[in-house]
Amino acid sequence: MKFSEYFNLNRTQPYLDFVDIPLDTDLPVFLEPSAIKDLRSPWGVELSSMLQTFFDTVLRLIHSGENVKAQQLLSSLSERNEFHLGYSSGESKGHGFGSGSAETVWGALSTSSAAVTGLLKDLEDTALLIPGIGTDMISDAVSNIIRGPLIKYTQDMCVYYGIPLTPAVASGPVWNPQKEIWEESLIQLPMTSHGKVILVPKILVRHRLNYQYDEYYRHYILPEMQHEHLAAHSSLVEVLKDGSERVTKKALMEKYGSDKLAVVEQTKVRPQILQEYKDQKYSKPSAPLTQEQFSEVEAIDLPDLDPIVQELRALDTGRDTAGRYEDLVEKVLSVILYPSLCNPIKQHNIHDGRKRIDITYINEAKSGFFYWLSLHYPCPMIFIECKNYGKEVGNPEIDQLAGRFSPSRGQVGILICRSIEDKEKLYQRCVDTAKDRRGYMLALDDDDIFGMVYAYKQDSEDQTFASLRSLWARLIE
Known part of the structure; x- marks a missing residue:
C-alpha cells in the first residue's frame, strides 16, 4: 500500500509534490547530494549547508584525532526506515553510514589517503574515493542529515493535502549545524500501521548518484x-x-x-x-525524474488530465465552488509545470496574515520558460490567484495580485479566471502594472489552461509554455 492510498488522498504520484512511497518496503530511488546543492531556493541553500557542515565536522574531528566524537556523529546516520527509499526488496532496511558499526565507516574515512591528503571534501566524494560506500549508503546518510527540514516539509505537506498528524512522535536524531550535535524531540508526524513516515520532495530523488x-x-x-x-x-x-x-x-x-x-x-x-x-x-546536474520514470518505478499509469478538464468545464462559477476550482487548477499546474515549479502552498499567508495567496510555488526550474525568467527577473516564488467569477476580472484583481509581490518573494504571478471577454483590455492592464514597476502578471482563462493541457499531452514542452511566452513578450515589449 502506498502512502497516498493509506490516507485516501485520491491522488497518484503525478499530482503529489512528495515521493509516494510504499509503506511495507522501499522505492528504488535515492536522495542525491548534487541535486540538493543545485537548488536555488532558500530552503535548498539550508539543505546544502546542513550537508556540508556535517561532513566538514566529521572530517575535522578525524583530522584532530577526536575519534570517539566522530564515531558518535556517524552512528546517527543509520536509516530508520521512515523514508522508504532504497534497494530493499522486502521490509525496509537501512544501509546508512551508521548501519552495523560506525567504527567501520570511521575507520575507512580515517585511514583513507583521500581524507588525509584533502581530496575528500564533500559527502558525495565518498562514492568515488571510499571503498564500501555506495548509492544507498549516501542516500540514507543524506536523509538523516537533512531530517529536520524534511520533517518540516512533511508537516507542511500533511497540512496541504489534509493528512492527519499524530502528536508526540519521536523525531529521531536531528542535526543541529550551529551546535554541531544531534538533537531529539517529540514532534508531529503522519503515522501508519507500518510506523512513522517522513516525506521527501520528488524533485530531489534520482535513480542513482550523479558521482560514479x-x-x-x-x-x-x-x-x-x-x-x-x-x-x-x-x-x-x-x-x-x-x-x-x-x-x-x-x-x-x-x-x-x-x-x-x-x-x-x-x-x-x-x-x-x-x-x-x-x-x-x-x-550539468542530473535532472529530476520525469513523470514517465516515476510511472515505471512505481508501476502506475501516466497522469490522465482529461477527467480534470471535464470537471473544470462543468464546474459552476461562484463563491460556493471557488475552493474546488482552486483545487482543480492546482492539480493541472502541478502536473504540467513539474519539475519547474514545486512545493505548492495553498492560501499562503503574508504580511502577518493580512493577505493570502491562493497558490504559491517555489521556482526550481533548470530549463525552459521559468528558468529563463529566473535569470532575468526576481521570481524565487510564482504566485497563482484563481478567480471562479462569472464576471469579468478587472483592476481590483490585478491590484490584489500585485500586492502579493515583493523583491524577496518574487514579482511574477499568474491570474487564472474562468473566462476573459475583453482580453486586450485585461492584457493592457497587466502591461500597465509592469510599466509601473508593480510586478509582472500573466492573465489566463480556462481555455488557455485547456490549451496548455493539450500541448502537454502532445509531449511538447515548448508548446505547453507557448502561451506564457507570448503573454510575457507583450509585458516587456
Missing part, C-alpha cells in the same frame, strides 16, 4: 594516463600495423588496478582531474 567512481576512472583518469604513457613511450605502449601507437585502458587497469583504492592513488597525483570531474557534474 567507474565513470570517473574510465572517462577522466584513464584518458589522462593514456596520454602520459604515450608521451613517455612506456612499456605499455603498443605499436599497431599502421605504425600508430596506443595504450589501452585494459592494460592500465591490469597494471594499476580498477577499484576505489586505485582511483585514490591515481587521483592523488592528478588532483586537477577530480576537480574537473566535479566541475563538469556541477555544470
Whole structure:
C-alpha cells in the first residue's frame, strides 16, 4: 500500500509534490547530494549547508584525532526506515553510514589517503574515493542529515493535502549545524500501521548518484594516463600495423588496478582531474525524474488530465465552488509545470496574515520558460490567484495580485479566471502594472489552461509554455 492510498488522498504520484512511497518496503530511488546543492531556493541553500557542515565536522574531528566524537556523529546516520527509499526488496532496511558499526565507516574515512591528503571534501566524494560506500549508503546518510527540514516539509505537506498528524512522535536524531550535535524531540508526524513516515520532495530523488567512481576512472583518469604513457613511450605502449601507437585502458587497469583504492592513488597525483570531474557534474546536474520514470518505478499509469478538464468545464462559477476550482487548477499546474515549479502552498499567508495567496510555488526550474525568467527577473516564488467569477476580472484583481509581490518573494504571478471577454483590455492592464514597476502578471482563462493541457499531452514542452511566452513578450515589449 502506498502512502497516498493509506490516507485516501485520491491522488497518484503525478499530482503529489512528495515521493509516494510504499509503506511495507522501499522505492528504488535515492536522495542525491548534487541535486540538493543545485537548488536555488532558500530552503535548498539550508539543505546544502546542513550537508556540508556535517561532513566538514566529521572530517575535522578525524583530522584532530577526536575519534570517539566522530564515531558518535556517524552512528546517527543509520536509516530508520521512515523514508522508504532504497534497494530493499522486502521490509525496509537501512544501509546508512551508521548501519552495523560506525567504527567501520570511521575507520575507512580515517585511514583513507583521500581524507588525509584533502581530496575528500564533500559527502558525495565518498562514492568515488571510499571503498564500501555506495548509492544507498549516501542516500540514507543524506536523509538523516537533512531530517529536520524534511520533517518540516512533511508537516507542511500533511497540512496541504489534509493528512492527519499524530502528536508526540519521536523525531529521531536531528542535526543541529550551529551546535554541531544531534538533537531529539517529540514532534508531529503522519503515522501508519507500518510506523512513522517522513516525506521527501520528488524533485530531489534520482535513480542513482550523479558521482560514479567507474565513470570517473574510465572517462577522466584513464584518458589522462593514456596520454602520459604515450608521451613517455612506456612499456605499455603498443605499436599497431599502421605504425600508430596506443595504450589501452585494459592494460592500465591490469597494471594499476580498477577499484576505489586505485582511483585514490591515481587521483592523488592528478588532483586537477577530480576537480574537473566535479566541475563538469556541477555544470550539468542530473535532472529530476520525469513523470514517465516515476510511472515505471512505481508501476502506475501516466497522469490522465482529461477527467480534470471535464470537471473544470462543468464546474459552476461562484463563491460556493471557488475552493474546488482552486483545487482543480492546482492539480493541472502541478502536473504540467513539474519539475519547474514545486512545493505548492495553498492560501499562503503574508504580511502577518493580512493577505493570502491562493497558490504559491517555489521556482526550481533548470530549463525552459521559468528558468529563463529566473535569470532575468526576481521570481524565487510564482504566485497563482484563481478567480471562479462569472464576471469579468478587472483592476481590483490585478491590484490584489500585485500586492502579493515583493523583491524577496518574487514579482511574477499568474491570474487564472474562468473566462476573459475583453482580453486586450485585461492584457493592457497587466502591461500597465509592469510599466509601473508593480510586478509582472500573466492573465489566463480556462481555455488557455485547456490549451496548455493539450500541448502537454502532445509531449511538447515548448508548446505547453507557448502561451506564457507570448503573454510575457507583450509585458516587456
